[in-house]
Amino acid sequence: MSLRSREPLIFDRSVPGKVGLDLPKLDVPLPKDTRPAHLKRTSFDALPSCSEPDVIRHFTKLSLWNYGLDQGMYPLGSCTMKHNPRLNEKVAAIPGFADSHPMAPDATVQGNLALIYTLQEWLKEITGLAGVTLQPSAGAAGELTGVMLIRAYHVSRGGKRRVILIPDSAHGTNPATAAMAGYDVVDVASAADGTVSFEDITDAVTGRVKKGLLSVIAEYKEDIAGLMVTNPNTLGIFEHRIDEICKRIHEVGGLVYMDGANMNALVGVARPGDFGIDAMHMNLHKTMSTPHGGGGPGAGPVLCTAALEPFLPKPVVVRDTVKVGEGEVPHHTYRWNWDRPQSIGKVHTYFGNFGMLVRALTYCLSHGGDGLRDATLRAIVNANYIRKELEGIYNLPIKTATMHEVVFNDANQTKNDVSTLDIAKRLIDYGFHPPTIYFPTIVHGSLMIEPTESESKEELDAFIDAMKLIAKESEENPDLLHQAPVTAPLRRMDETTAARKPVLRWTKAPV
Amino acid sequence: MRYLPTAAAEDRALLDAIGANRAEDLLTGVPDHLKLHRALDLPATSSELEVLREMERLAGLNTRFAASFLGAGAYAHFIPSAIDHQISRQEWFTAYTPYQPEISQGTLQHIFEYQTLVCDLTGLDMTNASLYDGGTSCLEAALMAVRVQKKRAKVLVSSGLHPHYLAVIRAGFAAHEELKLVEVALKDGVTDPVDLAAKLDETVAAVLVGYPNFLGAVEDIKVLSDLAHAKGALLISVTQEAMAFGWLQAPGKAGADMACGEAMSFGNSTNFGGPYLGFLAVKDAFKREIPGRVVGQTHDLDGRTGYVLTLTAREQHIRRDKATSNICSNQGLIALRANIFLQLAGPEGLKGLAEQNVAKAQYLRERLLELPDWDVPFEAPYFNEFVLHHTGDIATMNEALIAEGILPGLDLTPYGHKNCVLWCATELNTRTQIEHLIEVLARVASVVG
Numbered sequence: 001m002s003l004r005s006r007e008p009l010i011f012d013r014s015v016p017g018k019v020g021l022d023l024p025k026l027d028v029p030l031p032k033d034t035r036p037a038h039l040k041r042t043s044f045d046a047l048p049s050c051s052e053p054d055v056i057r058h059f060t061k062l063s064l065w066n067y068g069l070d071q072g073m074y075p076l077g078s079c080t081m082k083h084n085p086r087l088n089e090k091v092a093a094i095p096g097f098a099d100s101h102p103m104a105p106d107a108t109v110q111g112n113l114a115l116i117y118t119l120q121e122w123l124k125e126i127t128g129l130a131g132v133t134l135q136p137s138a139g140a141a142g143e144l145t146g147v148m149l150i151r152a153y154h155v156s157r158g159g160k161r162r163v164i165l166i167p168d169s170a171h172g173t174n175p176a177t178a179a180m181a182g183y184d185v186v187d188v189a190s191a192a193d194g195t196v197s198f199e200d201i202t203d204a205v206t207g208r209v210k211k212g213l214l215s216v217i218a219e220y221k222e223d224i225a226g227l228m229v230t231n232p233n234t235l236g237i238f239e240h241r242i243d244e245i246c247k248r249i250h251e252v253g254g255l256v257y258m259d260g261a262n263m264n265a266l267v268g269v270a271r272p273g274d275f276g277i278d279a280m281h282m283n284l285h286k287t288m289s290t291p292h293g294g295g296g297p298g299a300g301p302v303l304c305t306a307a308l309e310p311f312l313p314k315p316v317v318v319r320d321t322v323k324v325g326e327g328e329v330p331h332h333t334y335r336w337n338w339d340r341p342q343s344i345g346k347v348h349t350y351f352g353n354f355g356m357l358v359r360a361l362t363y364c365l366s367h368g369g370d371g372l373r374d375a376t377l378r379a380i381v382n383a384n385y386i387r388k389e390l391e392g393i394y395n396l397p398i399k400t401a402t403m404h405e406v407v408f409n410d411a412n413q414t415k416n417d418v419s420t421l422d423i424a425k426r427l428i429d430y431g432f433h434p435p436t437i438y439f440p441t442i443v444h445g446s447l448m449i450e451p452t453e454s455e456s457k458e459e460l461d462a463f464i465d466a467m468k469l470i471a472k473e474s475e476e477n478p479d480l481l482h483q484a485p486v487t488a489p490l491r492r493m494d495e496t497t498a499a500r501k502p503v504l505r506w507t508k509a510p511v
Numbered sequence: 512m513r514y515l516p517t518a519a520a521e522d523r524a525l526l527d528a529i530g531a532n533r534a535e536d537l538l539t540g541v542p543d544h545l546k547l548h549r550a551l552d553l554p555a556t557s558s559e560l561e562v563l564r565e566m567e568r569l570a571g572l573n574t575r576f577a578a579s580f581l582g583a584g585a586y587a588h589f590i591p592s593a594i595d596h597q598i599s600r601q602e603w604f605t606a607y608t609p610y611q612p613e614i615s616q617g618t619l620q621h622i623f624e625y626q627t628l629v630c631d632l633t634g635l636d637m638t639n640a641s642l643y644d645g646g647t648s649c650l651e652a653a654l655m656a657v658r659v660q661k662k663r664a665k666v667l668v669s670s671g672l673h674p675h676y677l678a679v680i681r682a683g684f685a686a687h688e689e690l691k692l693v694e695v696a697l698k699d700g701v702t703d704p705v706d707l708a709a710k711l712d713e714t715v716a717a718v719l720v721g722y723p724n725f726l727g728a729v730e731d732i733k734v735l736s737d738l739a740h741a742k743g744a745l746l747i748s749v750t751q752e753a754m755a756f757g758w759l760q761a762p763g764k765a766g767a768d769m770a771c772g773e774a775m776s777f778g779n780s781t782n783f784g785g786p787y788l789g790f791l792a793v794k795d796a797f798k799r800e801i802p803g804r805v806v807g808q809t810h811d812l813d814g815r816t817g818y819v820l821t822l823t824a825r826e827q828h829i830r831r832d833k834a835t836s837n838i839c840s841n842q843g844l845i846a847l848r849a850n851i852f853l854q855l856a857g858p859e860g861l862k863g864l865a866e867q868n869v870a871k872a873q874y875l876r877e878r879l880l881e882l883p884d885w886d887v888p889f890e891a892p893y894f895n896e897f898v899l900h901h902t903g904d905i906a907t908m909n910e911a912l913i914a915e916g917i918l919p920g921l922d923l924t925p926y927g928h929k930n931c932v933l934w935c936a937t938e939l940n941t942r943t944q945i946e947h948l949i950e951v952l953a954r955v956a957s958v959v960g
Contacts, residue, residue: 006616006815010624010854020855021591023863027942028874031866034892038733039760041865044858046631052593055854059597059621059847066617069605076607083514084605087559093595096570102784103583103921104574108913111572112783125552137643137785138840140827151686176827176837180654182686185832238540269538270546285840293844294618295608295640295804297786313682345682349584349646349675349773350784358566365562369553371512377534378515378522384537385525401540428614436610439828456516457525488613490811495612498809498821502798504637505627 006489007061011506014048020055045508065489066294067433073455073463077405077436077448078171078234080264080286082379085366088290088359097358102350106335112354113334116317119361123282123301126372127263128273131309133316134301135352139261140173142281142300143228145313146257147181148344149279149304150226152311153255156342161225161254165216167196169235169442174228174259183225188213190442193400194235196245213248221252230259231272234440235398236383236405236450238265246276255279255308263287264452265380265404268373272303279304288360299356314343315351378453379404382460386449389464393471397443405450409443418474418481420445425492426473428485430466512556577916578944580875582896582935583725584645584673584751584773585781588864589938594778594851604844608804612819613811618843619818622806625850632753632853633770634761635792639803641841642789645751645773646679649719651802651836652747652771652791653680656717657690658800658835660745663716665691667744669702671724673751674926680719700728700889700898708738717745717769722762723755725926727872727896727933728889736766745769752776753790754937755894757865769793778852779845788845799825802836864938868895871936871945878949879934884956888931896935898923903956905932911955917948 033040050058067074074081092098100109120132136142147164154161164178167188175185189210191197197212217224227249231239239245246256258272258280264287266272272280284290284299292298304312315336322331367375380403387396387406395411410420424434424447436448451460473480485491517525522534531537538546557565579587598604602617609615609622622640629638642648653666666684668677677694684692695718696706702720711718718739723729736746748762750772762770775787793801799822807821827834856864872895879885884903901908905922912919920934936945 006817007620009620009627011627014857019857019859020593021857021860021864023860023867024589024938026867026870028870028945031870031873035729035759036731036892039729039731039765039892041756041758041760041862042764044631044861046627047856047858047861048854049857049859050854052591052855055851056593056597058854059851060600062617062620063597063600063602064617065614065620066602066606067611067614068601068603070601074605074607076610079607081605081607085514087562089599089604091563091566091570094567094570096567096573096575098780098782099575099587100573100783101579101581101587101781101918102585103581104918105909105913108574108576108918109783111569114572115569122553128547137647138838140837140839141643141647144837148682148686172826172828172831172834173837173839175832176830176834179832179834180683180686180837182688232540240540240542243542243545268547268551270541274547275545291604291844292607293604293842294606294615294621294847295843296840297643297842297845298840344685346646346675346678347682348785349644349673349679349787352784353643353786354783355786362562362566365554365557365565366514366559367512368556369551371515371556372553373551374512374515377537378517380537381522381525381529381531381534384529384531388529401537403538403540424611425613428611433607433614434611453515457521459516460525485613489616490613490815490817491813493612493811493817493819494809495819495821498807498819499824502637502805502821503808504798504805504821505623505630 007058009506010048010050010058011046013050013054013058016049018049018051020050020052046506072431073451073459074433075435075449075451076433077450078261079436080450080452082289082452083454084289084291085363088362091362092355092358110334113317115361116357117319117334119357122364123303126267127280127303128271129303130306131304131312132301133312134357135313135348136281136300136302137348137353138296138298139281139283139300140177141347142302143173143177143259144180145302145347146279146281147177149308149311150255150257151181152344153308154225162223163220164225165227167229169194169233169440170228170230171234171259171261178228186216186220188216194233194237194398195239196229213245217248217252224252224254226255226257228257228259230261232262232265232403235407236403237400238403242275261286262404265376267376269376279308284356284360288363290356290359297353297356299353299360310342311344313345313347314338314340316340375453382451382453382455385460386451386464390467393468405448407443408447410445413474416474416478418478420447422481422484423447423470426470426481426484427466429487432463432466576918578940579918580920580934580936580948581918583921583933585784586752586754586776586937587781587939588754588776590778591852591855593855594848597851598844598847603847609820612817616817619806621847621850623808623818625846626806628850628853629790629792632756632761633792634763635770636795637798638790638792639801639805641846642791642803643842644785644787644789645673646676648771648789648791649676649749650680650683652769653717653719655800655802656745656747659797660716663714664689665693665714666716667693667695667710667718669695669720669724670697671702671721671726672719672749673725676749700726700891701730702735704734704738707735711738711742711744713743715742715744717747719747719749722748722750723752723894726898727893728891729759729893732762733766747771752894754865754868757861758869758894774849777849779848786842786845788842788849800835803838804841867938871938871940872897875934875936875945878945882952882956895937896933898928898931898933900931905930908952908955911951915951917951
């Protein structure tokens with residue numbers, strides 16, 4: 001890439017005496033030092049001294065070692081790497097939004113409250129559910145909020161339920177969330193098509209019996225607080241008996257939480273509220289395209305039924321209609337309602353990642369109801385096109401209809417000692433970000449491909465060609481794949497050493 | 512629709528290749544009775560210009576203030592221009608969590624540097640790639656303390672903690688019947704050591720104390736940590752205004768075992784409360800119990816230095832219900848803003864900015880106390896926030912200030928401090944702004960008086 005080797009750590013660029021931020025002249029008297037002596041900041045051991053050009057060059061060079069969405073297809077399954085519209089960034093930076101303060105009086109933030117109210121109305125219509133909070137910071141925070149709602153609901157009815165059911169195909173956050181909310185997790189088996197199995201499943205190899213939904217319900221009955229289900233599931237397959245699942249759980253007094261990580265496959269096509277779902281979250285950083293930012297920030301609004309609404313985190317935004325004179329159009333004012341005696345409390349310091357909510361509403365307004373449905377359908381078309389073109393070349397372990405993502409595995413390549421990891425790394429050499437790999441875990445060596453609606457036919461074809469070429473290489477020259485990537489800034493990393501002898505920060509070399 | 516790239520002819524080609532007539536035909540997995548057989552009841556697609564106008568209209572409904580004296584966990588500081596330019600690079604803001612280290616070294620090295628700086632500011636050994644915000648960092652810290660301190664299920668929280676942080680901890684603890692949360696009273700604006708000593712026993716896992724606390728007061732965490740340690744409890748310092756790290760001793764060097772809080776002050780707008788930047792730093796011994804993503808240094812096959820996500824055995828995707836937390840995202844881009852800010856500021860810039868904050872707050876306080884209707888409820892060292900008691904009517908005052916384009920300090924009456932106001936001044940507040948504030952307050956006092 002360049003004659004120069006890697007960009008060093010900034011700490012190795014620091015030269016005492018340099019500054020990257022000049023202070024304004026102090027226009028008030030110098031402060032008196034009121035600190036107790038032992039609470040005075042003594043020194044900094046790492047904070048570097050650099051000029052503005054040093055810092056800009058440092059980060060610009062670092063950025064060049066990253067692969068971004070504008071460089072090419074980023075088909076991370078379940079992560080929904082769709083285009084990030086630039087308008088959304090511009091709108092979030094409007095000073096009226098960006099400089100507003102979370103503790104400011106309601107009357108001075110009417111625009112923010114109207115925005116939150118409006119986005120809530122969009123999400124309610126999209127999901128078919130009656131209650132909503134935008135407070136959770138991310139998908140996992142949304143899950144936790146949802147399970148806390150379920151707990152509060154049972155507690156309010158005097159019930160003490162201990163168990164949350166989770167299909168074994170679930171994302172790891174589901175069981176982690178249930179545990180964080182104080183529940184025991186009970187696995188439910190998946191059927192051959194990856195959907196929740198009603199019947200017990202006997203493993204053909206080990207002979208071990210995994211319990212299906214019916215026997216788990218029969219075993220735990222009134223101890224079941226709820227079930228967490230991802231729909232479409234992590235294989236990109238719609239839970240075709242979702243209404244029946246909800247009915248069975250409701251029969252024993254439990255509630256159903258839907259992980260809406262894959263809601264981008266349903267918007268405008270089907271609504272969880274119509275399935276019988278009691279609570280769910282949406283990842284605005286997936287379905288509504290707020291940027292992933294290299295790991296965050298996200299936003300994980302939770303939707304719920306009217307029965308769960310009293311338990312939502314506080315405050316909730318309220319719209320009041322102001323009556324005006326005869327013949328005039330009434331207008332609305334907005335306020336926070338903190339008087340929510342049954343609320344679970346707070347799940348964020350303030351009102352959630354507001355900047356991401358601004359972007360999400362901008363996305364919604366741009367698409368409109370019709371555009372949102374178009375986006376869903378196009379994402380499904382793109383995934384099915386990839387499935388069609390690559391099936392046979394790559395093994396498709398589960399043949400059920402594909403929604404927005406398709407899961408292959410490396411079964412056709414293992415005979416040449418080529419693994420999913422090798423295929424993924426070779427894709428890097430061809431200019432693509434690899435798909436999600438080794439997840440979902442119920443498929444051995446899975447390659448989970450989600451193209452999203454943002455990819456054109458040309459880009460899809462280029463990706464398909466690369467995948468076909470890699471399959472060919474695995475036959476003819478598997479070592480090419482074992483060595484991959486060779487065009488990236490670095491080759492494969494030693495992750496074992498990183499975990500065994502952790503070096504988690506820079507320290508000054510001893511003098 | 513401008514964000515959807517396929518032309519009609521290409522759509523046809525895609526569908527033909529799949530063997531479908533219409534896109535809807537691909538929905539065979541969704542039973543018909545579960546489909547939505549109508550259009551969403553929402554407005555239609557809009558152009559960029561129309562959407563921009565509508566969002567500008569909404570933004571225009573917010574009051575723009577010429578000056579703000581409100582902090583309370585959300586601080587307006589100067590943002591160097593380089594930050595917005597840098598984070599707008601697609602390589603930063605469009606990328607995902609760095610799962611593929613070979614093509615994510617930018618994000619990974621940035622996080623490694625960010626982790627180094629958080630350790631430097633807090634005086635602790637290790638940290639993670641960030642948490643959601645101050646409140647959730649407290650919950651994660653408290654839950655972590657209970658994990659580390661096996662057989663101790665009680666957590667003490669100073670009443671001086673940000674009330675919203677306390678609310679987040681309370682909500683998270685509600686699910687765990689075995690966990691107990693007990694408040695420690697304040698005396699003269701800081702945690703009462705007598706009450707703390709009385710409540711400490713062998714069941715207490717940790718004590719959370721604001722540093723500075725919600726009232727702006729600098730707690731003596733050395734004294735409090737000595738008390739906690741004597742009973743085997745950990746001291747967790749909670750900093751809601753990270754700019755104070757430029758002035759106050761690193762909590763890890765003053766006795767804290769863990770430090771958490773909010774670092775939005777480094778390069779971020781107040782953004783109506785988010786996205787912000789939670790942090791949690793701990794002693795080395797606890798590193799395998801920390802929640803969230805962690806980046807570590809390693810090398811590639813050719814021995815070149817590089818960075819990867821590490822210590823993943825703690826995390827939800829491996830451990831599922833036994834994980835240290837359910838968290839999987841972080842506040843990556845906000846951490847990047849903080850990292851760029853700190854590298855620009857450097858040690859001199861950070862100390863200098865912090866001192867200016869102290870100077871502005873001291874000047875503001877002196878000027879307020881020259882007015883007849885303000886007095887001192889308690890004396891404690893403060894950074895850029897302090898509490899004064901008002902003998903006049905706060906609502907009347909606020910109305911007058913807002914009319915003059917000034918965002919007033921926080922009325923603490925709803926938070927248990929009757930007729931008290933939490934005032935904040937940062938480097939953004941000029942002497943002229945402070946004088947304008949005083950002038951308006953004097954006018955209100957004379958009218959009322």
